[in-house]
Amino acid sequence: MYRIVKKVDLAPTIKRFEIEAPLIARKGKPGQFVMIRIDEKGERIPLTLVDASPEKGTITIAALEAGKTTKKLNSMKEGDYLADVAGPLGRPAEIAKYGRVACVGGGVGIACIYPEVRAFKQAGNYVVSILGARTKEMLILKNEIAEFSDEIYVATDDGSEGFHGFVHLLLKKLIDEGKRFDLVVAVGPVPMMKAVAETTKPYKIKTIVSLNPIMIDGTGMCGCCRVEVGGETKFACVDGPEFDAHLVDFDLLMARNRRFIEEERLALEEYNKVCGCKR
Amino acid sequence: MAKISEKKVQMPEQPPEERIKNFKEVPLGYTPEMAMEEAKRCLQCKPRKGKEFPPCVEGCPVNVPIPQFILAIREGRFDDAIRIIKEKNSLPAITGRVCPYENQCEGSCTLGKRQGYEPVGIGRLERFAADYERAKGFTIPPKPQPNGKKVAIIGSGPAGLTAAADLAKKGYDVTVFEALHEAGGVLVYGIPEFRLPKDIVRAEVEYVKSLGVKIQTNVIVGKTITVDELLREFDAVFVSTGAGLPNFMKIPGENLNGIYSANEFLTRLNLMRAYEFPKYDTPIKVGKRVAVIGGGNVAMDCARWARRLGKEVYIVYRRTEAEMPARKEEIERAKEEGVNFMLLTAPVRYIGDEKGWVKQMECIKFELGEPDESGRRKPVPVKGSEFLMDVDTVVVAIGQSPNPLVPQTTPKLKTTKWGTIEVDDELRTSVERVWAGGDIIRGDSTVILAMGDGRKAALSIDKYLSGTDRTWKFGVKG
């Protein structure tokens, strides 16, 4: 059992949790993730490691309410226990000195990119963070990210803060204004990562994305997380989750992520009935 | 002596039309009367000239003292029966259900060699004795004096559980590290409920814990902790991580929606209990026409699961039934349950609809040619025999490879070209104080061989840790 030590509301549907998991805390690196299961009847879902503190023996994760499991997770309180947390899984991000690095985060992906922003900065890069959210309310961790960024930009879909429009358009604007990048790293919803990949491709800027296919074990045992990269099948949980954005088949990923859409809707409806928290 | 009946005493079982509507075990087990009756059929053979054991015992990979335990059952001494079995086999409730006994103990039984006679039902009797013991409640042996030495076991399948129990009984402080959230390995995530009820596996795991073994789930060795780190804290490490890596055919369209590896299909159903969705959160989606590719136990398990979900099911296999690696009994059960067999056939590509779901599969026909290295006749494709078949779910069950994580993160650990860990005849690896056994050294294998490896490794570990000779003899005989 894994205790929730701290819970913070980052946005109306995004919560951050600090969880006691000493073994994982010792090992977790930026770019890696954990598999969690809330209780006996729960499913296993992957969540990115937002932080890991070997001293405190805790890890930090952040979840956006997407369906039953993340909704249930976000309703949990400090002092509650998760049945299972396993990790750290996946390959760590390749942190090195590249020069000028753009870190692009969309939605809850901002939380996922936070450890990389910090790591790239600490590795001596000039870090430009570009954050995208639906509205100002959903924009998270701006101050934390600013602390490790040389420049920071914000885009919102409704224009309530910063650039009015999608985050990849902001990235394109910055490039066209003459900002040079040696590496772009993007984490967020699949359509956003796809758009970022298409944006940087003509400029030949090396771009890394963190893929989020459906997973079960997260250890390479089931093949549920198959993605195609450069025409080859990869298991995102062991070969990734980070891949060269210009080689990823995003359409396949989107189709595969819709596999259980009806079941997910049913699970959420049933859950809403029990928890009485209709939304 | 009364005349011996030709047939085994029948074991009651759920009829096919009923069992495909539930997820419960198919054979229901013997009553004490049935077991004692069946035990009477045993001839109590002596070893043949030049052999150490009677034929049935020769046929059992771990040499269970079969005539002795059968005699005990015949005389109603069930406690003795289970004690005798457990001298050699720590998981009889499981092997009594899933051992390929028709090729092993029962396949060598003297009675079975007689014209018109079935062999003694050794598997059933083993199962009976084990179920008898479990119903009564396991007797926990008195705790041995702790010897102050610590052993780490990686993986909680039959190999790991057996080694853990044996070492704990000798006074070692044993910790099992398991990647998943539940202990049992293939026994919990692979073999279906209707063949091996999970309560039985859980009871075995509880027994192992009652011996003082600690089981730490959610620890992925290689990720959460490395073998080198374990070696600092533990006196010995036993690697029993199994062969869990799913193989695919690498043909076009294999990543379409609706195409599962057998591992994904079985893990969703068994470990995550998707058959109880939405009571359990993990879903599974199975269409109307299911093709299962392959001819082993794993393929039969997937096909039989799909029947229980009410689907039209085809086993698609590129050789003939005679070459199928699955147990005869499982093939028969699959047929009784209405699974269709398409033999000498294999898919060459999958065709999807506009939303990315598989809707058809192109197959090619095969004929049998010359025998290959394995002695089985090699299937050769028939030119121009391609045809299309409508399917909306495919399960690829063409085998598993050894789990690469531990070797990848333990550079000094020698592996073979198949990815299995290299061991000597005492299961020592190329790294001092590290042993390995089960599917990780054998590739796809069996529960009983994995169990046997666990036992053998425990003996070797004990010899090394208690002995005065501490030199590592990997590769040196004896």
Ligand SMILES: Cc1cc2nc3c(=O)[nH]c(=O)nc-3n(C[C@H](O)[C@H](O)[C@H](O)COP(=O)(O)OP(=O)(O)OC[C@H]3O[C@@H](n4cnc5c(N)ncnc54)[C@H](O)[C@@H]3O)c2cc1C
């Ligand atoms: C490596 C990785 C890291 C991730 N990191 C984060 C993170 O830090 N924060 C965050 O909020 N989300 C993260 N996700 C996505 C998160 O796992 C899904 O949102 C979550 O599983 C949805 O579960 P649900 O029951 O709430 O929603 P559901 O209703 O089940 O599903 C909503 C959508 O989420 C996806 N999904 C469903 N089940 C799974 C599953 N078992 N595994 C993965 N995706 C699934 C599907 O695309 C689905 O359509 C990550 C995914 C991956 C693969």
Ligand SMILES: Cc1cc2nc3c(=O)[nH]c(=O)nc-3n(C[C@H](O)[C@H](O)[C@H](O)COP(=O)(O)OP(=O)(O)OC[C@H]3O[C@@H](n4cnc5c(N)ncnc54)[C@H](O)[C@@H]3O)c2cc1C
């Ligand atoms: C569907 C199916 C049906 C089968 N049917 C039969 C049958 O009828 N009869 C028969 O005799 N055999 C059968 N087998 C084969 C049999 O189950 C295996 O040979 C046996 O389970 C191997 O045991 P093991 O202990 O070596 O490994 P496994 O049972 O595979 O257990 C290995 C364990 O190690 C864990 N692990 C892996 N990597 C790590 C890591 N890095 N860190 C921590 N833990 C790790 C895994 O999660 C797993 O729990 C079947 C197999 C399958 C898949």
Ligand code: SF4
């Ligand atoms: S372990 Fe298997 S082979 Fe040995 S006696 Fe039991 S059923 Fe037969």
Ligand code: SF4
């Ligand atoms: S070979 Fe058959 S008949 Fe003979 S002792 Fe063994 S089980 Fe009994």
Ligand code: FES
């Ligand atoms: S999630 Fe099972 S192999 Fe990646």
